[in-house]
Amino acid sequence: MKQVFSRPASLKDVQTHFCPGCHHGTIHRLVAEAMDEFGIRDRTIGCASVGCSVFLYGYFDIDVVESPHGRAPAVATGVKRARPDTIVFTYQGDGDLAAIGTSEIIHAANRGEDITVIFVNNTTYGMTGGQMAPTTMPGQKTSTSPYGRDIKNDGAPFKMAELLSNLDGVAYSARVAVNSPKNVIQAKKAVKTAFRYQLEGRGFSFIEALAACPTNWGMNPLPANQRVGDEMIPYFPLGTYKNTENL
Amino acid sequence: MSERLFIKGNEAVAMAAIEAGVRCYFGYPITPQSDIPEYLSRELPKTGGTFIQVESEIGAINMVLGASAAGVRAMTSSSGPGISLKQEGISYMAGSELPGVIVDIMRAGPGLGGIDASQADYFQATRGGGHGGYRIIVLAPGSVQEMYDLTMLAFDLSDQWRIPALVLADSVLGQMKESLVANPRPKADLPPKEWAVRGRGEGMQQNIVKSLYLGDGEMEKFHWKMHARYQELAEKECRWEEVQTADAELIVTAFGSTARIASTAVAMAREAGMKVGLLRPITLFPFPKQAYAALSEHCKHFLDIELSTGQMVDDVRLSVARDADVAFYGRPPGAGSLPTPEELFEQIRKVYP
């Protein structure tokens, strides 16, 4: 019998700690598939961040550096500058990248560092228990916005894919989702493009992946998946915001 | 012998870093250390190295973390306000057992303070500075020559022990110019960096650089392991200088620029017929307790002098014999208020037995 589906070689044969219905697993898989398809696992270095994605080294069979909260783009800069022949990516959540790490992400992007950033936007702080994130949606209730996010008090959610696309150092910026087979296929394409751009030395590539966090949203997996399509995508439109393919 | 150069202490640090094979420098401008990034921005790229003026001190230390994790020699430099910001990264480096060199040209504080020479960051440097309970190697040069020599030593010690190393100087040492012989440091016999991330390679083990320990007893084990390492470091790597201590009835002790000023005061005391010696710790962590213990067997009077209200004096008091007396003279930083040798000589006269 011919095997048509298997675990990517870049992923370890282990169970993840992710909650049922969490999208991290799918996004991990897309990154691993890209590594497999480009044959770059043996020269890829991952920069883990603080949050649910901290266990990157537990799931990816690659060298990994753990970064302080928000600092993964700076750590990745150090790694890449020290070893320009490697492929370097960060994997960061929304609190990490768009709150405490805004300075590091914007400046790494602006320098056009030859790294790939995988940014998982699930509108909440997952690891610490569902507090308000910089991407929490207007009116969304969290453990630190019990009355719903109030734009007047908290500002509006960050749209990072759009924001970074304005910087000259950015070669590629796209927002994807993994809530449907169609979107997964699109997301896979985008992730591969991001890594290909790094392989081609084009500069900074950025993927914002919308993701469900059923546990902290207080939802079951299916309705949480549904929310990504119904609420998040209209507010955070999918698409490519910067592409230097033909430049 | 190499040619004698005439350069600033800060430039000596930068030259030494290049001689030591630094591949990456990440920094942010702050007085009184900006000569270091200025020099390296000019010279490091010529050696194929990377210089980045980073958006923040926090970004800079985390780039050092990344480059060091990738197995190359990396450094940053700053002064008090910037060193405070770097503590996060230094703690993570300590927790990840990463080497790396940090140069701290101390200025007055707390807060924005001022640009005058200060030694009030002794505690911050020698107690770890960040969260979690760790120590870093702290070297205190006393001359431009030592700014050069100890910066190179910092790279070697840091690599050898997998502990971040800090060169602790002040604006006097950073800004003054002296003759320097830029002798290359003999190549140290250092262990290969098998732990570094470089891409796992075909069939090789995955390398992970991290400081998160959630497993049963893992964190505790880490702490005891590092504790043992710090103790071994203290046994093997303490460095200090003694001047005329053999027959001394009073030993003056100070580090860095203050020790330089004190050395002339001690010479004045000797001229006046007083038996006074000088003990200058060169490693502040590990602190050369054994030197104080040994000297205080015979000499029962010490005078500790610092550009602060007294920090190292605590370590001195913990190190001397119980019946030894440690007097203190402090000159916290202030515009134009460096102590003079004449002033320190007066203090020696006051406490001389």
Place this chain on the structure above:
Amino acid sequence: MRHDVFIAGYGGQGVLLAGNLLSYAALHENLNVSFFPAYGVEKRGGAAMCTVIISAGDTGSPVVGNPSVSVLLNQLSFDKYAARVKRGGMCVVNSTLVNTDHAELPGIELIRVPMNQIAIDLGDVRMVNMVACGAYAALTGVLPSLALHEALKKALPERNHALIPANIRAINTGAAVALEQRKS
């Protein structure tokens, strides 16, 4: 032997360059040297001062409370620092700008050299620091004038090397006038 000299003036008088020149001259003589600068927050017009220690052995403290020689280029530094000179020491002042009439400096040899005037007569007031260095070297005998001439090559940036002959004249004139002043 260990010699210390304190030089002060206002920013723009070339105080730090003077200190550098003496330092390079000391190096040329194979001596050890320590040069400790200090200047005001504003780079031009503020107070500028430096201490130079020249020694065959250890230079010791880079800071000196009571210098054996002070070279003071303006009134402010004279008023502030002249009295700090060690008893038996020497104070060399720029008499073009410094009024010493009411100064009481017991035990300190006061040498008045019209440094600005000499520099102006030689074509450029900016050479006042060179005049001062020449005066210091001649009065103390710590450094031969040839060492100062050689030191110019290192103390001056290459783009200013065309000015070396003029600077040598300033050094020599400063030396000659200072020695005459001491005699009188």
